[in-house]
Amino acid sequence: xxxxxxGGTGFVGSYIxxxxxxxxxxxxxxxxxxxxxKIRHAAAVRVVFGSVDSTASIGDLVSGCxxxxxxxxxxxxxxxxxxxxxxxxxxxVASTVDAALENGVRRFLLMSANGVKIPGTRYQETKKRAxxxxxxxxxxxxxxxxxxxxxxxxxLMEFATQLFKDMVEKPIPAVGFFSGLSPTSGAVLMSPVHVxxxxxxxxxxxxxxxTVGEIYNLGGPEILSWTEMLRRIAAATGRKKWIIPMPIVLxxxxxxxxxxxxxxxxxxxxxxxxxxxxxxxxxxxxSLTGSPPRAFSPATLDYLNH
Numbered sequence: 159x160x161x162x163x164x165g166g167t168g169f170v171g172s173y174i175x176x177x178x179x180x181x182x183x184x185x186x187x188x189x190x191x192x193x194x195x196k197i198r199h200a201a202a203v204r205v206v207f208g209s210v211d212s213t214a215s216i217g218d219l220v221s222g223c224x225x226x227x228x229x230x231x232x233x234x235x236x237x238x239x240x241x242x243x244x245x246x247x248x249x250x251v252a253s254t255v256d257a258a259l260e261n262g263v264r265r266f267l268l269m270s271a272n273g274v275k276i277p278g279t280r281y282q283e284t285k286k287r288a289x290x291x292x293x294x295x296x297x298x299x300x301x302x303x304x305x306x307x308x309x310x311x312x313x314l315m316e317f318a319t320q321l322f323k324d325m326v327e328k329p330i331p332a333v334g335f336f337s338g339l340s341p342t343s344g345a346v347l348m349s350p351v352h353v354x355x356x357x358x359x360x361x362x363x364x365x366x367x368x369t370v371g372e373i374y375n376l377g378g379p380e381i382l383s384w385t386e387m388l389r390r391i392a393a394a395t396g397r398k399k400w401i402i403p404m405p406i407v408l409x410x411x412x413x414x415x416x417x418x419x420x421x422x423x424x425x426x427x428x429x430x431x432x433x434x435x436x437x438x439x440x441x442x443x444x445s446l447t448g449s450p451p452r453a454f455s456p457a458t459l460d461y462l463n464h
Contacts, residue, residue, distance in 0.1 A: 159183050159184070159225055159265075159364060159365065160183070160184040160185075160222060160223045160224050161178055161183050161184065161185055161186070161223060161224070161225045161226070161227060161364065162186045162187075162219045162223040162225070162226040162227070163175060163178070163185060163187050163226070163227045163229070164187075164188045164210060164216070164219070164226070164228045164230055164250065165188075165228065165229035165230040165231075165269070166185070166189070166197060166203075167187070167189055167190075167193055167197055168229065168314065169309075169311055169312075169314045169353065170307060170353055170356060171227075171229045172196075172312065172314075173309070173353045173356070173357035174227060174229060174360050174361065175187065175197070175198055175199065176198060176357065177357040177358055177360070177361040178361055179199055179202055183361070183364070184204070185199075186203070186204040186206060186219055186220075186222075187203050187204070187205055187219075188207075188208055188209070188210070188216065188219045189205050189206070189208075190207070190208070191207045191208075206218050210230060210246060210249070210250030210253065210254075211240075211245060211249070211250070211253075213253050213256070213257065216253050216254055216257045217257045219257075220254070220257045220258055220261050220263050221261050222261075223261075224264070225264075225266070226257075226258050226263055226265070226266055226267070227267045227268075227269075228251055228254050228267070228268050228269065229268075229269035229360075230246050230247070230250055231246065231269060231271065231285070232246050232247070233281075233428065234425060234428075235280070243280045243281050243283075243284040244280075247284040248284040248287050248288050248291070251292065252288075252291050254266075255291055255292055255295045255297065258295075258297060259295065259296075259297070263297075264297060264298045265297070265298050265299075265364060266292055266297040266299045267299070267300050267301075267360055267364070268288065268289065268292050268299065268300070268301045268302070269302055269360075270285050270288065270289050270301050270302060270303045271285050272303045272305045272375055272376075272377075272436050272437075272438055273303075273431060273434055273436055274289065279427035279430050279431055281428075282431065289301050289373070298367075298371075299371065300363050300369045300370060300372055300373075300374070301372070301373040301374070302356070302359065302360065302373075302374050302376055303373060303374065303375045303438075304351050304376040304438075305348055305349040305350060305351050305375075305376065305377040305378070305436045305437060306349070306350045306351070306436055307351055307352075307353050308352060308353065308454060308459070309352050309354060309458070310461035311461075316353070317350070318350075318391055318454075318459055318462060319461075321388065322462050325388060325399075326388060326391050326392050326397060326399055327397075331399075331400040331402045332388050332392075332400070332402070333402060333404040334385040334401040334402060335404055335405075335429075335432060336384070336385075336403055336404070336405060336406065337405070337407075337432075337433035338405075341385070341403040345385070346383060346384040346406075346435060347381050347382070347435045347436070347437050348381070348382055348383075348384070348387065348435065348437060349380070349381050349382075349437045349438045349440070350382065350387065350454040351376050351377050351438070351443060352378065352451060352452035352458060354452070355443050355447055355451045355452055356376055356443075358446070359374065359376060359443060359447050362446055362447060374442050374443075374446065375438040375442055376438055376443045376446075377438025377439060377440055377442070377443060377451070378440060378443070378452065378453060379440045379452075379453050380454065381437050382454060385403075388401055389401070390454055390459065391459060394459035394462055394463070395459075395463055396463075406429050406432060
């Protein structure tokens with residue numbers, strides 16, 4: 159199958175490209191000019207230069223393809239640079255849906271996120287509106303809502319690497335976020351899922367008609383607290399770490415004053431979503447990949463040592 163991918167140079171997208179080629183698919187990837195060095199297996203991938211705000215580039219990308227995968231997303235907006243949730247997580251999806259319909263591409267896979275909703279944060283709302291746009295299009299669509307994704311970033315950035323650099327590596331206590339009144343009753347819970355399991359789930363569904371119209375919440379085998387994840391990252395990197403409990407509400411006060419600054423580590427929206435938690439049933443990922451999902455363990459976190 160010839161598959162178009164938007165977001166193929168990103169963290170998750172690069173693994174999806176790996177899996178597409180491994181399973182014998184032909185791949186066309188949308189790449190920003192100057193970012194061609196980021197595409198893996200360049201000799202085996204048809205590269206179309208452009209961006210998600212170029213309808214002409216998207217049309218060129220999907221022309222002649224049988225399926226399209228949209229896996230673009232951002233964790234933080236930079237409006238002055240034109241990088242917003244609206245443009246990347248909704249407008250780009252809408253343009254890709256239109257291009258698929260115009261070019262007779264029936265299969266559409268969308269990367270969404272666990273916990274999307276309306277009303278919600280701007281991140282959550284644009285992701286949910288994108289889901290609604292895809293499902294209302296009449297395309298043979300499948301939507302994925304992963305929990306936090308981890309795995310070797312291969313020169314990019316991902317969740318565990320960010321936590322390691324921001325909290326574990328530094329010679330100061332790490333912050334153990336919690337919601338509510340106490341660390342025990344208000345633990346922040348997540349189901350970290352390995353990037354290779356996510357990529358495998360995507361590609362396995364391409365030719366599985368039973369997945370059309372479905373929304374899948376993807377999670378790893380365990381539900382872990384924020385503090386436990388910090389402990390596992392510390393153990394994987396041979397460190398002992400003092401973790402100080404921090405109520406999210408206090409961090410939100412600081413974010414209200416400072417999250418407009420690029421160097422401030424989190425935004426108010428990110429803290430809101432953190433407080434809501436991010437868990438999923440591991441049986442879903444296993445049903446799509448055919449094997450138990452990888453755990454958030456020293457073995458799977460060994461890339462942090464390199």
